[in-house]
Amino acid sequence: MVVKQEVIPVRQLAECDRAVLQALYERHYGGPHQFERDLTLKDWVLLLRQDDQVVGFSSLQRREHSDFVVYFSGDTLVIPGHRHGYDLPRLWGRFVFERVDQEKQPCLWLLLCAGFRTYRFLPVFFQRFYPRFDQPTPPEVQTMLDALARERYGELYHEGRVALTSASLEELPERRLDQHANFFLEKNPDWKTGVELVCLTWLERANLTPAGQRMLR
Numbered sequence: 031m032v033v034k035q036e037v038i039p040v041r042q043l044a045e046c047d048r049a050v051l052q053a054l055y056e057r058h059y060g061g062p063h064q065f066e067r068d069l070t071l072k073d074w075v076l077l078l079r080q081d082d083q084v085v086g087f088s089s090l091q092r093r094e095h096s097d098f099v100v101y102f103s104g105d106t107l108v109i110p111g112h113r114h115g116y117d118l119p120r121l122w123g124r125f126v127f128e129r130v131d132q133e134k135q136p137c138l139w140l141l142l143c144a145g146f147r148t149y150r151f152l153p154v155f156f157q158r159f160y161p162r163f164d165q166p167t168p169p170e171v172q173t174m175l176d177a178l179a180r181e182r183y184g185e186l187y188h189e190g191r192v193a194l195t196s197a198s199l200e201e202l203p204e205r206r207l208d209q210h211a212n213f214f215l216e217k218n219p220d221w222k223t224g225v226e227l228v229c230l231t232w233l234e235r236a237n238l239t240p241a242g243q244r245m246l247r
Contacts, residue, residue: 033112037074051069054109068089085108086112099137101233144194144221
């Protein structure tokens, strides 16, 4: 069945859609106040619908700094049965890079990873990102990551991670995990309790892997 993709400014999001998103969030994560607080800080909502039913969503915020622009991803959920598809990454990639292509400053993506599958989007789609298993984070990148995370999450941020109230939906598979997934589990051992790893990458077409380039087509 066809999955319809939409991007809606948060201020234009219908109350019925807002209620649906909050209900989905509460059903899978809990914590309605956190969801509402997160949504009000964002600029856009990315929606996936099938047969007029929301089957996935994410939110996105853009903020300008003196020398760069940073994009923040917010609460993200794809319901069971749709989690192995790439509809949401494709929608996110096309929308974000259409904007990035028009930006006059370098663009960064600050991503909170609640589970190893989210973290693996980075090596699948991007060449340069941190933290990572095969090289240390350069001091200047760590300083930037720390500053952005503290600005955005305040006291919830500590040593590369953010402590939130939502438990992870992911389950460890029986198959052997790759080095990226194992690195995430070692770096963020409390992931099941809602602690999320803060990651940073560069939103540049030259930074995309072949899979990332295909994502935009």
